[in-house]
Every structure is written in structure tokens, then in C-alpha cells.
Amino acid sequence: MDVHVRGGPAEPFLGARDLFSTEYDLERPVTVRIEQSPDERTRVSHDDHGHRLTISRQAATSAMARELALHEFAHMHHHERGHPSHTQSTEEAIFLALAGRSVERRKLTHCYQIANHMKDVYADDVWMAMAPGDKLVGFLEASLAAAVADRPVEQPGWERLTPASDPEITAVNAAFALALCERHDLVGEGHRMYDLAHAAAHDAADVDLAEFKRHFESLSPDPDESEFRKALVDVTRAYASGDGERAAD
Structure with missing residues (x-):
């Protein structure tokens, strides 16, 4: 290299x-x-x-510098070898998933973030076998805690003028964090990450935490193009519809 x-x-x-x-x-x-x-x-x-x-x-x-570098090297590895998660057009998959639907701009932006999470799952599958995951767990926990603490509290008739974490994508991010930790056996059942994830889910009634965790955790370790496209379309529909279980069927 x-x-x-x-x-x-x-x-x-x-x-x-x-x-x-x-x-x-x-x-x-x-x-x-x-x-x-x-x-x-x-x-x-x-x-x-x-x-x-x-x-x-x-x-x-x-x-986290070394771990960040390993993560990005893994993305480069998948790019060079034409892994479906890195060759599939995100725009194409989102178009397929949302055809005929009216979606808020913020949700459309979140769909791209969710697609990036799916790429990250496959990048982390590469490097997690090389280095301990303790730093990653700490990073995910701190990021999730900050997002949960920064959730917006709306007042009737007030317009929010300062940025805050969007509860719905925060809940999906929590599902991604848990899925990643469980996929690589990084945390036990009593870890604080679960409490934070349930707090995030409580703030986002339209997001099924368990369903989104399943989407990320169950990604095939070696998908073909069709399999990965279907997975990306399913999770996009699940988020845009606000009903993960129905949209994935």
C-alpha cells in the first residue's frame, strides 16, 4: 500500500x-x-x-485517528473491488424506493445518510477483524448521547431558530449503532447504548428501532448487486413511509 x-x-x-x-x-x-x-x-x-x-x-x-483511517481504507478496498454497496447508485435506489411518493426534503436527505450507513456496515466488516472495537463503541455512545440530549423541544406557535438533532434520524442512527455493535459482538445486553437507543426511539414514534436494527444487522456479508439494491430500497421505503415493518414486506 x-x-x-x-x-x-x-x-x-x-x-x-x-x-x-x-x-x-x-x-x-x-x-x-x-x-x-x-x-x-x-x-x-x-x-x-x-x-x-x-x-x-x-x-x-x-x-480515533487510526480507526478512522482503517475505516476509510476499507471503503477504498470495496471501491476497488466493485463491492455492490459501493457500486450501486444511491440516487437510483432512492428513486426506485420513492417513486410515486411525496417525501419531505429533510427525509430525503436522511435517506442518503441511511444509504451511507449501509456502506459503513460493509467497511466496518473489513477492519473490525483487525483492531479492537472499544474506541468505536465509545465514539458511538458519545455521539448518540449528544444527539439524544440535543433533541428539539417544540413550543406551540414557536419557530425553532437553532439547530438540533432530528428525532427520527437520531432513532435510525441509534439502530445503526446497535446493529454494528451486535454484528461484531462489541457490547453486552446491559450496555448504556441500549438505554440511549430506547430514549431515542421514545422521541420518534414513527421509527421502529428494532426493525431498522434488523435492516442493518442482517445485511448479507457477501451480497450480489440485486440483493444489495433490494436491501437499500427496503430500508429507504421503511424510513420514508414511517412504518418500517409494512414498507419492508
Whole structure:
């Protein structure tokens, strides 16, 4: 694996490279560009010449830096090998799922986020066999706790002027977090993540937490294109309809 780091510390990314290359390889070179802005989100792009990972300095120097690098290397691995989760057009699947339906703009945005969760499941399947999941559990727990605490409290006749977590996508995110932890046996039944997930579900009556957890956790480890497209269409319909069980049938 050929990894070049620009703009910041190379150690986490080179350490992740050394670990990743014990099991997998990337045919194209990777350029990691570390940006100073703390608001810079982790982004990956691909072309015929290589892969590019853009990440904030804050993330690149965090305790999760190596795990983030492993996660993104796994996405690159799936991209190079044409894994259905990374070749399926998200736009096409969402169009198939929502044809003839009227969907709020915020829900449409969330559908893209849910599609990214499905890609993440397959990326995490790759790297979770290489490194302990303790840091990931802590990250998911902290993120979910922050989202639950930031849920909006509406007052009749008031217009909300400050951003807050959307209860419905927060509940889906909770289902994703639990599914990921259960898929890789990362937490026990009494873990605080379950309490946080149930709190998130309580705030989103139209989201069936168990049904969405099943969507993520039961993804086939080696799907063909048709199987993955159906899974993506099903979960999209489930979220857009507000009735996970009926939409998935």
C-alpha cells in the first residue's frame, strides 16, 4: 500500500496502513490531506490514479485517528473491488424506493445518510477483524448521547431558530449503532447504548428501532448487486413511509 500524508501527523495513517496491509492491499495510491479547519468532514474521493482522504486536523490527531483511517481504507478496498454497496447508485435506489411518493426534503436527505450507513456496515466488516472495537463503541455512545440530549423541544406557535438533532434520524442512527455493535459482538445486553437507543426511539414514534436494527444487522456479508439494491430500497421505503415493518414486506 502506498500512502502519502500531507499537512499533518503521518503516524496514525501509516500505522493503519501497516495493519491494514496484513490482510488486504490497495492497488491505487492513497493521498491523505489534513486540513486545519475543525469543521472539515472526513471525505474520500476516487479516480483512476488513486484515492484521496481529506480529514480535519482535529480528527487526524484524535484518539480515533487510526480507526478512522482503517475505516476509510476499507471503503477504498470495496471501491476497488466493485463491492455492490459501493457500486450501486444511491440516487437510483432512492428513486426506485420513492417513486410515486411525496417525501419531505429533510427525509430525503436522511435517506442518503441511511444509504451511507449501509456502506459503513460493509467497511466496518473489513477492519473490525483487525483492531479492537472499544474506541468505536465509545465514539458511538458519545455521539448518540449528544444527539439524544440535543433533541428539539417544540413550543406551540414557536419557530425553532437553532439547530438540533432530528428525532427520527437520531432513532435510525441509534439502530445503526446497535446493529454494528451486535454484528461484531462489541457490547453486552446491559450496555448504556441500549438505554440511549430506547430514549431515542421514545422521541420518534414513527421509527421502529428494532426493525431498522434488523435492516442493518442482517445485511448479507457477501451480497450480489440485486440483493444489495433490494436491501437499500427496503430500508429507504421503511424510513420514508414511517412504518418500517409494512414498507419492508
